[in-house]
Amino acid sequence: MIELAPWLQACHKQVQHLKQSKKLSHALLITGADGVGQEYLAKELVKDLMCEKIDQGVACGHCHSCELMAGESHPDYYFLDGEEATIKVDQVRQLINKINQKPQVGNNKVVLITHAQSMNINASNAVLKALEEPADQTYFLLTSSQSTSLMPTIRSRCLLVNVPTPSQMEVESWLQSQPDGEALSALFWLTTQPFRLLSLEKQQKTGIYTSLPEKIKELMQGTTTVESLLTGVSNSNTIDYCNGLAAILHQCLCHSAGRTIHPVLSEVYPLIMQRMGIQALMTRYQALQRLKSDLSKTNLNPVMQLTHELNQW
16 A cells, blocks of 8 residues: 655645544545646545544544455445546436435445546536535545636535645655655656656556667667667557657757756767757657647557657657
């Protein structure tokens, strides 16, 4: 189990206090920048709300409801995620039909909707109606990194819990306490979003990013080929390669403007600049962003598309 990150603890305690004092709103909107952990915080709060020890702020971990939550099998917990696809009205309606019944096991029913900005307009209206006419013993938790894109009426019905963005030093210190934290810190050239890094590790994708700077260095030096660099590319990881390549170019662009470059890229930067120059760098960066968008919408051959892109380098 991941230790609750320090920058999440104040938000957690805020909700715990409201729960213990029986002043907690039936709807919470947890906001924050991408990757800072609002989804993880929300899942911890779900456990607290599902616990049968209603006078405690935090889940006991031992009651029947807590055991069901640990086994991911609690019948009164409902989850929708909009990270990969739009949340549609039929999904929300099915969920609302279920929460209009009494809890099957514990004291409460809890609905968690992560990346709530992905709800379409009809789904948003259905959620709004549920918030305006809340079912008994029911809590709604919504998370979003783009809360201003949610309907104002939804935002006004929720208690706002704003997760602060940690400094890079805070992130690095916390990652050191996690398994493989040092290896994850070495990927700060890609992102300093701690929970994005942990997600990549969970998906076993960190190896793609760890090896990419050296592969690009070899490509620029002419000691490897594009085909060799793209060995292992598939439909499931094409976006990861695009993200990694775009991050390398972004770091180079920032360094050309005076920002310190990550040590992992210190040898890559002069080679790329010698090959491309600023204008070409910007062109290739924009091309990668377009490619990411195109790959998510069409059935383009990923290896062919990335091969074409890297041949421009």
